[in-house]
Amino acid sequence: MSDSRSSLSSRVPIIFKKELREIFRDKRTRMSVIVGPLIITPLMFAVIGKGVQGQMEQVNSEKTTVAVISSASTAGIETELKKTNQFVITKVQSEREVTQLIKDRKVSVGLKIDPEIETHDAMEQPIEITAIVDKGEQSSQIGMGKLFEYFQKEGADKAKRRLQLRGVNPEVITPYKMSEQSIPGGGGRAMLFLVQMLPYILIMASFSGAIYAAFDQVAGEKERGTLETLLVSPASRRDIVLGKFGAVVSVCIISSILSIIGLVIPFKSGLQAFDWIAKGGLTLDPMAMVVVVIVLVPLSVLFAGVLLTLSTFAKNQKEAQTYLGTLFPIVIMPAMFSMFMGAKVALTVALIPVLNASLIIKQALNGNYNWAFIGLAFVASVVYAGIALSFATRMFQNEKVLIKT
Numbered sequence: 001m002s003d004s005r006s007s008l009s010s011r012v013p014i015i016f017k018k019e020l021r022e023i024f025r026d027k028r029t030r031m032s033v034i035v036g037p038l039i040i041t042p043l044m045f046a047v048i049g050k051g052v053q054g055q056m057e058q059v060n061s062e063k064t065t066v067a068v069i070s071s072a073s074t075a076g077i078e079t080e081l082k083k084t085n086q087f088v089i090t091k092v093q094s095e096r097e098v099t100q101l102i103k104d105r106k107v108s109v110g111l112k113i114d115p116e117i118e119t120h121d122a123m124e125q126p127i128e129i130t131a132i133v134d135k136g137e138q139s140s141q142i143g144m145g146k147l148f149e150y151f152q153k154e155g156a157d158k159a160k161r162r163l164q165l166r167g168v169n170p171e172v173i174t175p176y177k178m179s180e181q182s183i184p185g186g187g188g189r190a191m192l193f194l195v196q197m198l199p200y201i202l203i204m205a206s207f208s209g210a211i212y213a214a215f216d217q218v219a220g221e222k223e224r225g226t227l228e229t230l231l232v233s234p235a236s237r238r239d240i241v242l243g244k245f246g247a248v249v250s251v252c253i254i255s256s257i258l259s260i261i262g263l264v265i266p267f268k269s270g271l272q273a274f275d276w277i278a279k280g281g282l283t284l285d286p287m288a289m290v291v292v293v294i295v296l297v298p299l300s301v302l303f304a305g306v307l308l309t310l311s312t313f314a315k316n317q318k319e320a321q322t323y324l325g326t327l328f329p330i331v332i333m334p335a336m337f338s339m340f341m342g343a344k345v346a347l348t349v350a351l352i353p354v355l356n357a358s359l360i361i362k363q364a365l366n367g368n369y370n371w372a373f374i375g376l377a378f379v380a381s382v383v384y385a386g387i388a389l390s391f392a393t394r395m396f397q398n399e400k401v402l403i404k405t
Contacts, residue, residue, distance in 0.1 A: 011235040015243025016250075023213040023247055033209045033255045037262035041201070045266045063088045064143040065107040067098045067132075073117040080154070086146055098132050108143035109133050124162060196339040199361035202259050203335045203354060206296055207303050209255025210248050214307035215320045217244045218396075223316040241308075241396040245389060248308055252300030260292060288364040291374065295357045298381035302353060303331075305388025312395045338362055350377035353384050 023029050063086055068078055070091035081087045090107055092098055098110030110132035114120060120127050131147055134140040160170035221227035230240060310327065314320035331354055338358030350356045356377035363370060 011239045012242045012246070015235060015240055016246040019217060019244050019247035020250060023216065023251055026212060026216060028212045029209075029251065032212060033251060034258060036209075037205055037255065037258040038265075039262075041205075041259065041262040042265045064109065064139075064146050065090065066143065066147070067092050067101050067107040067110040069093065069095060069098060069110070069112050071113075071115050073115050074113045076117070077113060081150070084150065086150070095132065102132065102134050102137075102140060105137075105139075108137075108139045109147060111147070195362055195365045198263065198365060199338055199358040200335045202256065202263075202292065202296065202361060203299070203358055204332070205259035206252050206256040206300050207331050209259075210252040210300075210304055210307055211324065213251040214248045214304065215311045215314075215317050215324075217248060217308060218311040219314040219317045219320040220311075222314075237397055238393065241393050245304060245308055245392060248304040249301050252304050253297060256296040256300055257293070260289060285367070287369070288367070291364040291369065292361050294374070294378060295360045295381070298378060298385045299354070299357045301385035302381060302388050305385060305392045309388070309392045309395050312392065334358065345373075347373060347376060349373075351380045353381065356380065 024033075065088045066081065067090045068074060068081075070078065070093070078089050078091070082089055090101065092101070092110075095110070095112060098107075098112070101107045102110060112130040112132060114128040117127055129151060131144050133144045159173055163170045163173065218227065221230065231237070235243075306327065310323050311320050314323060334352065334355035335358050338355055341359060341362075345359060349359065350373045356373075360374055360377055363373075
């Protein structure tokens with residue numbers, strides 16, 4: 001009896017090795033698990049860096065088109081705006097014209113200036129200036145920022161001149177002088193961007209890396225007519241599903257680890273294309289990597305269980321891909337939602353699958369380790385992974401589902 005059980009259990013690793021070999025023979029799997037993380041991900045970061053740098057240079061060098069509701073009294077301001085070499089002025093007669101020009105993308109922003117400029121200036125009263133913008137358009141928002149900065153500086157200079165004419169020290173209107181000082185090793189805008197994006201990238205790599213593997217394991221074998229041959233072999237259903245499940249989990253974990261390696265490349269390569277990451281202040285310390293792996297392992301098991309269940313339920317790979325369309329948003333949304341959440345969240349959030357992993361990775365990249373949150377999330381993920389494995393095993397025992405055509 002003991003020998004029989006030993007023989008039976010020994011079939012699991014045999015099936016596991018067989019399935020793993022079959023999985024990596026598939027070019028799609030090799031592309032998504034190996035080529036994607038190690039080549040495409042670093043290239044993506046290089047392209048992002050180049051694009052962001054180019055965009056910033058363009059914003060700084062490009063002149064902002066401004067439509068000014070013009071009158072004789074606004075001529076002075078129009079002339080001063082032109083002198084900065086930052087603005088291109090278009091004169092219009094009404095607010096309606098400004099709105100239409102912004103809608104047509106012919107100008108970025110409009111200016112409505114108080115016509116009683118000279119009177120208010122002589123009485124040293126504020127001159128009302130309204131910026132007309134499209135809040136949903138990037139160039140309009142950038143133009144608004146440039147104008148706001150210009151008028152703030154000009155207003156401060158004019159106030160100082162007025163005080164000097166009265167023999168008053170201009171510093172009396174500046175009770176506080178606030179400056180910015182970055183902490184040693186602190187991050188910049190690049191760090192903020194990376195901390196938001198990396199959890200999403202890692203989780204999607206773990207999930208998408210195993211899709212082809214899982215779908216080929218059962219749905220693909222149904223389609224090719226090879227599943228029946230495996231079912232009549234000496235291996236039990238339990239051995240078969242555990243072997244297949246182990247293979248899919250391995251692909252998930254390999255995909256996750258290679259994704260981490262692919263992310264380390266931009267940080268450690270020293271190539272100029274990745275300078276923006278180094279300047280951003282984000283580092284990948286060993287503890288962060290350990291935490292990321294701890295989080296991704298049970299998540300990989302969960303993904304493997306869900307994908308294998310989907311593959312078992314489907315008649316063929318095409319049907320499995322259709323079901324995937326419903327599953328994808330369930331995975332993507334929590335990962336994306338983590339981008340808009342801060343490091344400090346309620347402990348109960350650790351019970352939400354995918355979102356908990358995203359937040360832990362985000363916290364680790366920031367050097368914040370909430371061990372209570374990490375522990376609860378790990379336990380919850382292990383429980384969910386166990387449920388997924390149990391469900392996949394039961395599904396595999398269902399003859400109607402397994403043999404359906």
